[in-house]
Amino acid sequence: MDFGWTKEEQMWRKAVHDFAQKKIAPRTREIDDNSHIPEDIIEAxxxxxxxxxxxxxxxxxQxxxxxxxTIAAEELGRAEISLALPVMYLVQASWGFVFDRYASxxxxxEILPAVTAGKAFLGIASTEPGGGSDIEGVTRCTGQRQPDGNWVLNGEKLYxxxxxEAQRMGGAYMTLVRTDPDAGHKGFSFFAVDIKDNPQVSTTLIHNWGRTGISTGxxxxxxxxxxxxxxxxxEGRGFYYAMEGYTYARALIGATCCGAAETALKLGVDYIRQRKSFGKPLAAYQGINFPAAERYTDIESARLLTYKAAWMADQMYSKGAFKPxxxxxxxxxxxxxxxIMAFETFNEVANWLGAMGYTKEYPIEMGIRGVRSYSIGAEGGMNIMRMIIARELIGNEYTNPRR
Ligand SMILES: Cc1cc2nc3c(=O)[nH]c(=O)nc-3n(C[C@H](O)[C@H](O)[C@H](O)COP(=O)(O)OP(=O)(O)OC[C@H]3O[C@@H](n4cnc5c(N)ncnc54)[C@H](O)[C@@H]3O)c2cc1C
Structure with a gap:
């Protein structure tokens, strides 16, 4: 067992860290206030x-x-705690991987060189108005093969x-549709759909209350x-590709949460060291420094799980050492x-800051809003995580809600 980093990993972390702290961190408030990631940041x-x-x-x-x-995701989360930019990164990193692995x-x-150059957007479109958790049960979008071998797609994707960004930049949504209504989860396929200037596509925008720098709709x-x-x-493998992409994205989400939580904790620790109450720094009271110790440990626990997930995926892809x-x-x-760890860390630090914690002078509120998107639903709700874990622990025959 080896918990160390390779030279290459250390150098990559430092490069991303320095870049993100210099070019991105000072602009977090701007990204959140303007609900937009500036083009020069995308270029950089x-x-x-x-x-x-x-x-x-x-x-x-690369x-x-x-x-x-995953290292890059952690450093981006550390720098941009509204989490809009880390989300932009992780959507393209995880789904770009799946696209690269399976597309012709x-x-x-046709698609990828513009994406990697920052000139096009690559996204995932699986969720529909009827829901996102139960892909097999609620997906209504269809793809029908035509006599000439091409396709006609119908239906709505939401959230x-x-x-x-995709309307502005073009690119592709990996769009999950049902291509065989009788084949259960083996009846789904992915298509690359460009929504820019597409006459057969109408779009809507939704106003989220967090990570506003990247749009949702x-x-x-x-x-x-x-x-x-x-x-x-x-054709027919879409469900499996979706699961693969979600697994990848979840490791990256874990890392952005660790990075962002550590920024919050550092900010809080700096504050409790200097803020005095009843004649002593807040940091001197166990009512403050014990929760700090708890949060520090929680961050490290989440980080260990996250990097174990990333390491296992690497072992699977490079050596077939694990199964999907x-x-x-x-x-x-x-x-x-x-x-959850990141949310609790932000929340705890807000307590230490007192009234200051409820202002926009401190970035804590951006972090609370941003990180909550991950526990509400983005890349799968928490009960769906519990469902996956319970299935492996107890067995699908007991835990599958369809049985
Ligand atoms: C900010 C944001 C960005 C997103 N971006 C994308 C994107 O780019 N592409 C995309 O395809 N989707 C995206 N989503 C959607 C996301 O994938 C879904 O929110 C998620 O899959 C959950 O689906 P739902 O919101 O329809 O909730 P539902 O499926 O309706 O579930 C509602 C609640 O019930 C719980 N639940 C469901 N079934 C069970 C069960 N059997 N037992 C116990 N609890 C259950 C869920 O965990 C959830 O808490 C995004 C979501 C958010 C919030």
């Missing part, structure tokens, strides 16, 4: 290789390992990250023709622990 991130770095070098990425991508070479050549496809080359991977269900389990554990 692409120059740093932080735009879908998991994509192969052939298409402009073919980065899950662990390296022709489709990758989708990056609608405004929906799109509706009406009799939308699509050439067969936009089918991603094999093993990595799904640890991805779910990281996602179950890290967002």
């Amino acid at each position: 991130m692409a120059d740093m290789g932080l735009w879908a770095p998991t994509v192969a070098e052939e298409y402009g990425g 073919g980065m390992s899950v662990t390296m991508a 070479a022709e489709l990758k050549r 989708i990250s990056g609608i405004k 929906g799109f509706n496809m009406q009799e939308m023709p699509l050439a067969d080359r936009y089918l991603i991977g094999e 269900k093993d990595t799904a389990l640890f991805g779910a554990m990281a996602k179950l622990r890290a967002p």
Whole structure:
């Protein structure tokens, strides 16, 4: 067992840390207030290789390992605690990986070089108005193969990250649709759908109360023709690709939560060291420093789960050492622990700050709003994580809600 970092990992962390602290951290409030990630930040991130770095070098990425991508997610979360920019990063890193792994070479050549250059957006569109947790039960979007071998897509996707950005930049949504109504979870397929200037697509925007720098909304496809080359991977494998992408994204979410929580804790510790009450620094009271110790330990626990999930995924991809269900389990554990841990850390620090903690002078409120999106639903709600974990612990025959 080795808990150390390789030289390459240390150098990558330092490079991303320095970049993010210098170029991104000072602009967190601007990103949140303007509900927009400035174009120069996107450009700088692409120059740093932080735009879908998991994509192969052939298409402009870095073919980065899950662990390296997770390190970057932690450093971005540490710098930008409204979490808009980390979300933008992790959506493209995780789904870019899946796209790169399964799409045809022709489709990758068409879409990925612009994505890795920061000129196009790559997103995931799985959730629908009827729900996101129960993909098999509620997905209504359909893809029907035409006699000429091409497709027509119909239906609505909702609560989708990056609608405004995708309209502006173009690119692709990995869009999950039902292509065989009788095949259960084996009846889903992924298509690359570009919503920019698409006459068969109408869009909506939703106003979230957190991580506002990246938009959320929906799109509706009406009799939308699509050439067969936009089918991603094999027909009927969409559900499995979705699970793979979610597992990847959950490790990255775990890392952004650890980074953001550590920023909050550091800010809080700086404050309690200097703020005096009843003649002593707040830090001298166990009512304050014991919760600080708890939160510090919680961050480290979540980090261990997160990097174990990332390491297992790397071992799976490079050596076949684990099965997808093993990595799904640890991805779910990281996602179950890290967002709650981060929320509690922000909340605790807000207490220490007193009235100051309830102002916008401190960034704590941005973190509370941002991190809550992960426990409410983004990349799967908490009960869905519990469901995955219980399934592995107890057995699908006992825990599957459909049985
Ligand atoms: C900010 C944000 C961004 C998002 N971005 C995207 C995106 O880019 N692409 C995308 O496809 N989706 C996106 N989503 C949607 C997200 O994937 C869904 O919110 C998530 O899958 C849950 O679906 P739902 O919101 O429809 O809740 P529902 O599925 O309706 O579930 C509601 C609640 O019930 C719980 N629940 C459901 N079933 C059970 C059960 N059997 N037992 C116990 N509890 C249960 C859930 O955990 C949840 O708490 C985003 C969500 C948010 C909040």
